[in-house]
Amino acid sequence: MVKKSGLRRIKGGKTLKIDLELESDIIKDIIISGDFFAYPAEAIEELENTLKGTSIHDLRNIIIEFRKRVTLVGISFKDIIELLDDLINS
Amino acid sequence: MKWRLIIDEGDVYWDMAVDEAMLLLHEEGLTPNTLRIYVIKPSGVTFGYFQRIHDAINIDYLDSMKIDYTRRLTGGGAVYHDMNGEITYSVVADIDDISWDILESYRIICQGIVYAIEEFGLKAQYKPINDVLVNGKKISGSAQARKKRSLLQHGTLMYNTDLDILAKTIRVPKEKMLAHGIKSIRERVTTLALELGYNPGYRRVINALINGFKKALDIELERQKLTPMEIRYAKRLVGKYRSREWIYKR
Secondary structure (H helix, E strand, O other): OEEEEEEEEOOOOOEEEEEEEEEOOEEEEEEEEEOOEEEOOHHHHHHHHHHOOOEOOOHHHHHHHHHHHOEEEOOOHHHHHHHHHHHHHO | OEEEEEEEEEOHHHHHHHHHHHHHHHHOOOOOOEEEEEEEOOOEEEEOOOOOHHHHEOHHHHHHOOOEEEEOOOOOOOEEEOOOOEEEEEEEEEHHHOOOOHHHHHHHHHHHHHHHHHOOOOOEEEEOOOEEEEOOEEEEEEEEEEOOOEEEEEEEEEOOOOHHHHHHHEOOOHHHHHHHOOOOHHHHEOOHHHHHOOOOOHHHHHHHHHHHHHHHHOOEEEEOOOOHHHHHHHHHHHHHHHOHHHHOOO
């Protein structure tokens, strides 16, 4: 099990943090946190739950699919994908 | 349009429960559009729905000082609500009456704070998404939650907050510090008292907020009390805001 954690300051002032637990290519746990806004709020936990148990290779598609269901304010899905890429490749 | 005005005070758990109760009941058509102005008493800390508690606040300091803290229903960052230096507001309304555009709705409601500050002869500036600045320093922050047809926006106006305590209660990520340069909290945050050179006192601040929101939202206000149903809902919700499960949710 590998634990990774990354933080990114987003243009405009908000902060995005992702904590990741990986077992080889599988996401065991993920927490997306920070001082941003999401509408509806429940969508962030839904996204985390959807990502748990999936392969890191499917991340991008799952997140892109989620874009239709939630409006992010202060951060973007691109920020989430980029930070995840940084973490996975680190 | 006539809205209801509520002015009250309570501890941080009760206050968060009342705001959520009003939002839930507004969604059901059972609470009217409301401006609520309140003092969180005793002083407390709230932090954003999506924040990890250990990243957001200094739990050891808060516990040692016996300062209450809880997670909000709304996103955003951590706030120190100084009972002798900060007024909290909440707006509960039909999204139709504000704006379906999220950023626009923040701007419209935050304009109430801008007008309130201008009542003291100061210049204030709305900084998207959710801040109001005076002389380039943050004096107010807000956060909004939405249901299908109703919104709740609550936020803060600091008039005499103890910034030394504020700095000890809230954690700022290293990256954010670096981006700001190694600036002290006093270079980034301000209060009405610091800008005016005197403490205007909570009564004047409350009156300024009432006038500010009337102007920004183009509404009339009628002072009323929470309904028995709102109090019943809030009593049901207050346990959540006190619970370890909610506070340590992430």
